[in-house]
Amino acid sequence: MASKHVVILGAGPAGLTAAYELNRHGVPLTVLEKDPRFVGGLARTVERDGYRFDIGGHRFFSKSQEIEDLWTEMMGEQLRSCARISRIYYRQKYFDYPLKPVNALRNLGPIESMRCLLSYAWARMHPVKNPRSLEDWVRNQFGYRLFSIFFKTYTEKVWGISTSELSADWAAQRIKGLSLMETIRHAVVPARFQPHERGAVIKTLIDRFRYPRLGPGQLWEVVRDKLVAGGRRIELGAEVTSIRHSGGMIRSVAIQGASGRQVIEGTDFISTLPIRELIERCDPPLPTPVREAAAKLKYRDFLTVAVVVKRDSLFPDNWIYIHDPAVKVGRIQNFKNWSPDMVPDQRATCLGLEYFCFEGDGLWTSSDEELVDLGRRELATLGICRPEEVAWGATVRVQKAYPVYDDQYREHVAVVREYLERALPNLHLVGRNGMHHYNNQDHSMMTALLAARNIATGTTYDVWKVNSDAEYHEEARASDREIGGRHVPMRIDEAA
Structure with missing residues (x-):
């Protein structure tokens, strides 16, 4: 492999998985990462004063045994087994998630519970035919009242779009196989009768x-x-x-770093950069239709406010979903409950308050001090701790955390993909932003594994045929909606 040199753009899960696989095959490589300190991309862990916190929560579970085995190979005994504990906060009460009937009925009370059951019965008898919006789809599965309590507020916080304007495609894939009856069955059927094959498990319902x-x-x-x-x-x-x-080939990339400007040459290039940035930086510029298509791709941004609270225990959950519209925070991670070793002082607790935003909006442009103060106030509003118990905080902003699926994103990605495959065949796109697909870590890793094998061994895997469960489907068609990653909400195509 001495004649090859692969340049990998980005040291997130996809980029480093590609590097790991290429290294197995003895292929020379260089990895380029913009962050001056951390690797891992969206799956990095940031450290401040000994406290470690994630950029969002990252459960290590995959329906792909190959990915599970790869994690074991990489980390061995450093991987601990965790019980999944997550709840929904609504009207100053905590609801188990996945929903458990007894807990939900107790918290909702008999009157509201009866309303929810009647709403569900009505939805089953009078379903929305050919549901187009996320609201229609979830209403069919759970009834309108449960939809409004457990889906509407959080989804709108994450995506900044009304659920009545979002396509049903996301719900059909993201919570595929899940309904009120499936939730009840999972809660009441003994564990020995539950599916045990990894591929038979609904990811939304895993408990470890x-x-x-x-x-x-x-x-x-x-x-x-x-x-x-x-x-x-x-x-x-x-x-x-x-x-x-x-x-007809990528020849090199220019980088700017601590040691100045450098040019890195290569025979093959693997990109995890956001497609919009990748196309913008091509020199000479690519054809106008390709640049215009890339420029129209949109993203949702994200920031974490990590706070250290002077209390040894706050709540038992790994994370809680905040469905209360009175606060802006969407989800709160409790890193001590993921692993006690994330917190150096066991008398304290480190929380990660997650806010979803667009770059340049009021949240994004707030100062770090303003964001920590917002987090302090919202924790008090939620009754989690008193403002004076927050010792200190830090913020991490993440650009382009979530690719947005608007009604034309598929066409835009197709224009870019078709051109690059034809005109620049030694450029390989992998990962969430590299493919503009809202996928999980295991999907990103699988696309990278296949791209690396194509380069190292001459195979011809199509990375776009990896589905949302990190499974490769040779027979998949380009039009298959699930192929290529986990679905996210997109606006309804008004012209449809």
């Missing part, structure tokens, strides 16, 4: 998962260290400023 002792970033730090120990080059603080091509 694995998790690295020091957070998901630990796994990617271990992979980084293994690669460096094997003589592979990983450049941190390296921002890609241009991607140079000629003669």
Whole structure:
């Protein structure tokens, strides 16, 4: 493989998985990462004063046994088994999630419970035919009252769009196989009668998962260290400023880093960059239709406010979903409950308050101090702790955390994909932003594994045929809606 040199843009799960697989095959490689300190991308773990916190929650569970085995190979005994405990906060009460009938009925009270059951019965007898909106689809599965309590507010916080304007496609894939009756069955049927084959499990209902002792970033730090120990080059603080091509091939990338400007040449290039950024940085510029298609791709941004609370225990959950419209926070992680080793002082608790926003809006442009103060006030509003119990806080902003599926994103991605496959065949797109697909970590890893094998061994896997469960389907068609990753809400195509 001495004649090859693969340049990987991004050191997130996809980028480092590709590097790990290429290294197995002895292929020389260079990984370029913009962050000056951390690897792991959206699955990194940030450390401040000994406290470790994630950028969102990352459960290590996959229907793909190959991915499960790869995690074990990478981390071994550093992966701990965790019980999934997560609840929904609504009207100052905590509801188990996945929903459990006894808990839900007790919290809702007899009158509201009866209304929900009647609403569900009405929805089953009078379903919305050919549901187009997310609201229609979930109403059919749960009834309108349960939809309004357990789906509407949180979904609108995450995506910033009314559920009546969002396509039903996302719900059909994201909570595929789940309904009120399925939830009840899962709660009341003894465990020995539940499905045990990994592929038969509905991901939304899993009750155990694995998790690295020091957070998901630990796994990617271990992979980084293994690669460096094997003589592979990983450049941190390296921002890609241009991607140079000629003669129908990518030839090199220019980067700007601590040591100045450099040019890295390669024979093959794997990109996890957001498609919009990738196309913007191509030199010379790509054809106008390709640039215009990439420029129309949209993203939802995200920020975490991590706070240290002077109390040894706050709530038992890994995370809680905040359905209360009185606060802006969408979800709260309790990192101590993922792993006690995330918190150096067991007399304290570290929480991660997650806010969904658009770059440039009021939340995004708030100062760190303002965001920590907002978190302090909202924790008090929710009754989780008193403002004075928050010792300190830190914020992490994440650009382009979620690809947005508007009514034309498929066409835009298809234009870019078709051109790159034809005109620049040594450029391989993988991962969430690399493919503009809202997928889980295991899906990103599988696309990277296949791309790396194509380069190393000459196979011809189509990474776009990896479905949302990180399974490769050779017979999949390009039009299959599930193929390529987990679905997210998109606006209803008014012209349809």
